[in-house]
Amino acid sequence: MIVRTLDEITDTDRDIRTENWRSKRIVLAKDGVGFSVHETTLYPGAVNDFWYANHIEAVFVVSGEGELLDKETGRSYELAPGALYLLDGHEHHQLRPRTEMRTVCVFNPPVTGREVHDENGVYPLITEEDR
Secondary structure, eight states: OOOOHHHHHSSSSTTEEEEEHHHHHHOGGGOOSHHHHHEEEEOOOOOOOEEEHHHOOEEEEEEOOOOEEEEEOOOEEETTTTTTEEEOOOOOOEESSOOEEEEEEEESOOOOOOOOTTSSSOOOOOGGGGG
16 A cells, blocks of 8 residues: 655655646656556646657646647637546647646556656656666
8 A cells, every 4th residue: 555645745856846837746657556646736827738649648627727728629628626638649738727727647657757748748658667
């Protein structure tokens, strides 16, 4: 059994910050459960271009509001607390928070915590065996 709190993760190597967002990696690949779980806070006014070519991601909005744009279809979706979006087709997407948004994200395959978005917004596929 794994029990972990956000307070334990804050300001450790599991707490990743950029100018647009902050992600606390609660469950990672090294935990060996087949998925990763993150609490991600997105900052208002930021424009975030992502494309998880190597991962499936589910995002549940806990607080805040924003807009999700499917860059492949041009369709946009309003996001508010209680909304979930699932990138089951590796969609190129853009997230524009109007207010600070707090989300819970699940990735499969799990991220290791060492990934960095490339120029296309993609996380490389890194496994624990790549250490």
